[in-house]
Amino acid sequence: xxxxxxxxxxxxxxxxxxxxxxxxxxxxxxxxxxxxxxxxxxxxxxxxxxxxxxxxxxxxxxxxxxxxxxxxxxxxxxxxxxxxxxxxxxxxxxxxxxxxxxxxxxxxxxxxxxxxxxxxxxxxxxxxxxxxxxxxxxxxxxxxxxxxxxxxxxxxxxxxxxxxxxxxxxxxxxxxxxxxxxxxxxxxxxxxxxxxxxxxxxxxxxxxxxxxxxxxxxxxxxxxxxxxxxxxxxxxxxxxxxxxxxxxxxxxxxxxxxxxxxxxxxxxxxxxxxxxxxxxxxxxxxxxxxxxxxxxxxxxxxxxxxxxxxxxxxxxxxxxxxxxxxxxxxxxxxxxxxxxxxxxx
Amino acid sequence: xxxxxxxxxxxxxxxxxxxxxxxxxxxxxxxxxxxxxxxxxxxxxxxxxxxxxxxxxxxxxxxxxxxxxxxxxxxxxxxxxxxxxxxxxxxxxxxxxxxxxxxxxxxxxxxxxxxxxxxxxxxxxxxxxxxxxxxxxxxxxxxxxxxxxxxxxxxxxxxxxxxxxxxxxxxxxxxxxxxxxxxxxxxxxxxxxxxxxxxxxxxxxxxxxxxxxxxxxxxxxxxxxxxxxxxxxxxxxxxxxxxxxxxxxxxxxxxxxxxxxxxxxxxxxxxxxxxxxxxxxxxxxxxxxxxxxxxxxxxxxxxxxxxxxxxxxxxxxxxxxxxxxxxxxxxxxxxxxxxxxxxxx
DNA sequence: AGGTTTTACTAAACCGGTTCAGACCGGATA
DNA sequence: TATCCGGTCTGAACCGGTTTAGTAAAACCT
Numbered sequence: 224x225x226x227x228x229x230x231x232x233x234x235x236x237x238x239x240x241x242x243x244x245x246x247x248x249x250x251x252x253x254x255x256x257x258x259x260x261x262x263x264x265x266x267x268x269x270x271x272x273x274x275x276x277x278x279x280x281x282x283x284x285x286x287x288x289x290x291x292x293x294x295x296x297x298x299x300x301x302x303x304x305x306x307x308x309x310x311x312x313x314x315x316x317x318x319x320x321x322x323x324x325x326x327x328x329x330x331x332x333x334x335x336x337x338x339x340x341x342x343x344x345x346x347x348x349x350x351x352x353x354x355x356x357x358x359x360x361x362x363x364x365x366x367x368x369x370x371x372x373x374x375x376x377x378x379x380x381x382x383x384x385x386x387x388x389x390x391x392x393x394x395x396x397x398x399x400x401x402x403x404x405x406x407x408x409x410x411x412x413x414x415x416x417x418x419x420x421x422x423x424x425x426x427x428x429x430x431x432x433x434x435x436x437x438x439x440x441x442x443x444x445x446x447x448x449x450x451x452x453x454x455x456x457x458x459x460x461x462x463x464x465x466x467x468x469x470x471x472x473x474x475x476x477x478x479x480x481x482x483x484x485x486x487x488x489x490x491x492x493x494x495x496x497x498x499x500x501x502x503x504x505x506x507x508x509x510x511x512x513x514x515x516x517x518x519x520x521x522x523x524x525x526x527x528x529x530x531x532x533x534x535x536x537x538x539x540x541x542x543x544x545x546x547x548x549x550x551x552x553x554x555x556x557x558x559x560x561x562x563x564x565x566x567x568x
Numbered sequence: 569x570x571x572x573x574x575x576x577x578x579x580x581x582x583x584x585x586x587x588x589x590x591x592x593x594x595x596x597x598x599x600x601x602x603x604x605x606x607x608x609x610x611x612x613x614x615x616x617x618x619x620x621x622x623x624x625x626x627x628x629x630x631x632x633x634x635x636x637x638x639x640x641x642x643x644x645x646x647x648x649x650x651x652x653x654x655x656x657x658x659x660x661x662x663x664x665x666x667x668x669x670x671x672x673x674x675x676x677x678x679x680x681x682x683x684x685x686x687x688x689x690x691x692x693x694x695x696x697x698x699x700x701x702x703x704x705x706x707x708x709x710x711x712x713x714x715x716x717x718x719x720x721x722x723x724x725x726x727x728x729x730x731x732x733x734x735x736x737x738x739x740x741x742x743x744x745x746x747x748x749x750x751x752x753x754x755x756x757x758x759x760x761x762x763x764x765x766x767x768x769x770x771x772x773x774x775x776x777x778x779x780x781x782x783x784x785x786x787x788x789x790x791x792x793x794x795x796x797x798x799x800x801x802x803x804x805x806x807x808x809x810x811x812x813x814x815x816x817x818x819x820x821x822x823x824x825x826x827x828x829x830x831x832x833x834x835x836x837x838x839x840x841x842x843x844x845x846x847x848x849x850x851x852x853x854x855x856x857x858x859x860x861x862x863x864x865x866x867x868x869x870x871x872x873x874x875x876x877x878x879x880x881x882x883x884x885x886x887x888x889x890x891x892x893x894x895x896x897x898x899x900x901x902x903x904x905x906x907x908x909x910x911x912x913x
Numbered sequence: 914a915g916g917t918t919t920t921a922c923t924a925a926a927c928c929g930g931t932t933c934a935g936a937c938c939g940g941a942t943a
Numbered sequence: 944t945a946t947c948c949g950g951t952c953t954g955a956a957c958c959g960g961t962t963t964a965g966t967a968a969a970a971c972c973t
Contacts, residue, residue, distance in 0.1 A: 227688070229958090229959055229960085230959060230960060230961095231959075231960095239922075239923085240922070240923045240924070241923095241959085241960080241961095242922080242923070242924080242925090242961080242962075242963095243921085243922060243923075245960070245961060245962085246921095246922090246961095246962095249961085252920090253920070253921060253922080254921070254922085255920085255921060255922090258921080258922090272688050272689065273959080273960065274625070274689075274690070274958085274959050274960065275689045275690065275691065276621050276624035276625040276628075276630065276690060276958085276959080276960090277625050277928090277958070277959035277960035277961090278959080278960055278961080279621035279624070279625075279928095279960090280619070280621040280622050280624075280625050280927095280928050280929065280930085280958090280959080280960070280961095281927070281928050281959080281960050281961045281962080282928085282960085282961065283621075283928075285621065287669070287691075296651055296652045296654075296655030296656075296872060298855075299648075299651035299652070299655065300648025300649070300651040300652050300854060300855065300871075301648060301854065301855045301856055303644075303645025303646060304645075305651065306641055306644035306645040306650065306651070306672070307641045307644070307645050309641075309670065309672055310641030310644065310672045310674070311641075313670075313671060313672045313673070314674075317671075317673070317678070317682075320685075320689075322669045322671075322686075322691050323669065323670050323671070324632070324667045324668065324669055324670075325654065325658075325668050325669075325670040326658060326662075326667075326668070327651070327654055327655045327658045328658070328662070329655070329659075333662070337662075340665075341667075343572070343617050344617065344619075344620045344665070345619070345620065345621060346620065346632075346667050454855065455855050455856050455858075455859045456855070456858075456859070458859070459859045481855070481856055484829075484856060484859070484860060485856065485859035485860075487860075487861065488859045488860045488861040488863070489859070489861075491861035492861055509645060509646065510643075510645065510646050510799065510800050510801070510826070511646055511800050511826055511829060511830065513800075513801075514800045514801070514803070514804045514829070514830035514833045514834070515829060515830075515832075515833045515860070516832065516833040516834075516836035516837055518833070526645075527641060574928090574929055574930085575929060575930060575931095576929075576930095584952075584953085585952070585953050585954070586929085586930080586931095587931080587932075587933090587952080587953070587954080587955090588951085588952060588953080590930070590931060590932080591931095591932095591952090594931085597950090598950070598951060598952080599950095599951075599952085600950085600951065600952090603951085603952090618929080618930065619928085619929050619930065621928085621929080621930090622928070622929030622930035622931090622958090623929080623930055623931080624930090624958095625928090625929080625930070625931095625957095625958050625959065625960085626929080626930050626931045626932080626957070626958050627930085627931065627958085628958075
């Protein structure tokens with residue numbers, strides 16, 4: 224376990240000052256071509272890697288990006304979004320010498336503390352903002368802290384008084400919701416329910432708006448909407464309440480796959496046949512969707528690609544000070560056996 | 569966004585040298601009680617927080633710990649183990665000023681590179697070792713790199729020639745497997761299959777040994793063992809192969825919940841009634857287990873507590889140079905509706 | 914040839930902590 | 944009174960990079 228080579232070792236071996244080595248390795252002007260190449264070769268030969276902490280100290284840059292997740296670990300475990308998203312981020316970081324600092328906080332109470340700590344300790348150069356909420360308190364907080372960020376999805380248009388907005392990476396989920404709702408309408412369903420996530424979350428209300436609009440266009444009411452916290456437990460209980468109604472729905476659209484799977488379970492429990500008596504759709508198209516019975520119709524998003532894109536945008540934002548928004552291919556429906564013609568009334 | 573207070577500001581305000589401030593704040597001897605208190609008060613008043621990067625540079629310590637996960641993101645998403653484990657780790661770190669650096673690499677090929685980079689860049693002071701494998705190459709690698717680690721579960725006893733072994737945090741899963749197998753035997757099952765994870769993983773073979781032993785004690789053969797990669801897809805196909813057998817099993821024990829759920833799906837697909845025609849058990853007792861139909865009998869582990877314990881042990885190892893092993897409460901069976909009496913032959 | 918600009922490089926300051934050698938001081942010991 | 948000693952505290956070196964000010968030599972202009 225020999226000592227790591229430092230910039231001084233390289234300078235000594237090359238017979239130049241360490242300042243010049245720094246210039247040469249960072250592609251800065253003022254170095255003769257000859258010396259630049261020679262220094263590079265020597266650095267390589269010595270297996271020199273600049274010390275991250277030394278560099279951090281003098282540049283006030285940590286070479287790490289952060290992801291703070293404020294969800295109950297139980298839900299996190301059931302929802303395959305984050306692991307895939309993280310894998311996508313990682314795929315980009317691997318080649319860029321960046322590290323991902325992850326923080327999981329059970330509730331939104333301690334969230335601000337975590338961001339403040341991350342900023343005060345200069346642990347990260349920027350963060351990913353997921354699960355956007357209405358009037359998201361994190362956005363002014365991050366502006367106050369001067370912390371760069373990229374948001375997944377577009378936040379609500381502020382009053383315009385705010386500083387330069389954060390870049391946005393969008394994967395539009397409304398086409399998916401519209402398509403899946405239309406799919407059910409086309410199958411003859413007239414009573415369609417929506418089991419959504421917490422409505423303080425932006426995507427929940429945005430999706431519900433798309434849902435309601437599609438129903439309205441077909442002259443149908445969108446009165447069967449139940450809010451949940453995304454857990455399978457609440458997915459099951461919401462399903463129970465819907466099925467208890469006098470004019471119960473013949474189809475239910477769920478905000479994620481775990482809730483839909485729990486819905487399938489409860490429907491079976493009550494002796495309903497799927498999709499003959501009830502059609503069910505999920506969201507995210509997790510791996511399990513294809514293997515439950517009946518196989519779950521779902522809306523496919525692509526968290527892996529989302530992670531990759533967000534990582535690239537955040538890296539550019541940190542490096543250049545600005546980055547363009549990115550729009551990914553919108554979500555689309557994957558039709559399987561859990562949806563079928565509406566039962567005849 | 570005013571500039572952060574540095575140790576120099578504190579020293580100046582207290583009228584002492586910065587060395588003394590460092591001593592006072594780090595509880596080291598050689599500081600009068602009076603000055604120690606005064607310096608502390610001033611530091612607090614100035615909202616002073618030592619710079620992590622400066623401290624890292626001079627102590628060669630990063631104040632971060634690492635977790636490298638070598639699993640396909642698809643599986644990661646389906647398996648709720650890691651999110652809960654991470655949440656447990658985080659719960660401890662939050663109060664200790666530590667950060668978690670996460671790396672997800674799709675395959676085991678690039679794993680070594682990641683560890684080497686983490687070590688070379690001194691990104692982390694230690695790592696968590698999960699999913700132990702036979703002759704795990706990471707153990708000698710980490711010893712070579714001089715990187716402290718804590719392992720989840722006990723690695724195979726080496727030849728004794730190795731350096732001081734890493735501390736171990738154990739959550740014994742064999743009692744759970746024994747109990748669930750015995751549960752099926754008690755229900756009258758005689759043909760019991762085991763769908764396990766990759767057998768290069770230690771826990772897969774350890775669990776299968778417990779499984780086989782329990783069957784042997786009851787005079788039954790353990791000939792129906794199928795290896796998978798832990799994905800729902802392979803869980804389903806393994807189930808298919810088992811059900812195609814002439815003397816097919818009446819009960820199947822799965823290595824994780826997603827595979828078991830996929831197994832339930834396939835059994836339904838084939839028109840089998842559960843648990844009348846086939847009993848099924850899972851592993852890990854994820855949230856979804858309780859809500860599928862029929863509700864899944866599973867073996868409950870406690871990843872959250874595991875994460876907490878592992879974090880504490882790793883912190884102590886890094887701080888003190890050694891840490892004692894910890895044994896957590898063993899896994900136990902949670903019986904639900906997916907298991908029932910064996911069908912009469 | 915003389916003056917100005919460019920280019921290539923060095924030396925030293927700087928980032929913000931930790932740590933070590935030594936100065937200073939009062940009290941105990943010989 | 945001289946010596947030693949333990950406790951406090953200072954000053955400076957150090958960690959390993961980046962960056963700036965300054966210098967010497969070379970190139971460019973009339």
